Amino acid sequence: MPREGWVVIEGILVDHEAAENMLECTRQYCPLEAGGLVLGLRKGLYLHVTEITRPLPWDRQSSMRFQRSPKGHRIAALRRWRKSGGKMDWIGEWHSHPGFSLSPSSIDVRNWRHIVSQRKAAMVFPICDGRETAFYLQSWGDRGKVLLRQFEKDELGTFYLTPAAIKRRLRKTGNEAFGPAVKFL
């Protein structure tokens, strides 16, 4: 049986509520960085982001850095997990770069790799600048991270795919179906 971390994640679904919460939280704490856990469900090849946690009094916030304390967020995650009957999972971590960049710093990337190697499963790491959010997928067992691309949007959430998954879909269905807006890496 393959281990959990070997699952190649193709994309994520982000509930609008969770996305709105990140934007609002980023604006509220600007110019300080904010952040927290990303909670949701693992559904085969996809991660479904349903909730995020907000900064807590134990976290350290500055305009250069957000350092999450393990304490409160872990309790929040555990509570959600119990409430969901063990389905809700810790699937990532988000933080803000208020007004400066959607790209991760070298410290961010190092942290992501560390978290994923401990968790032994792919996770999602959103960065929010207060206007939009970039979603990075960090896989376990390879050093790479990929920037996910927006693919579809409906009333519940937005669907993002890895560039590789988009290419596969295009190969199957033909380029025209998705219009010229899809760019390749």
Ligand SMILES: [Zn+2]
């Ligand atoms: Zn950062």
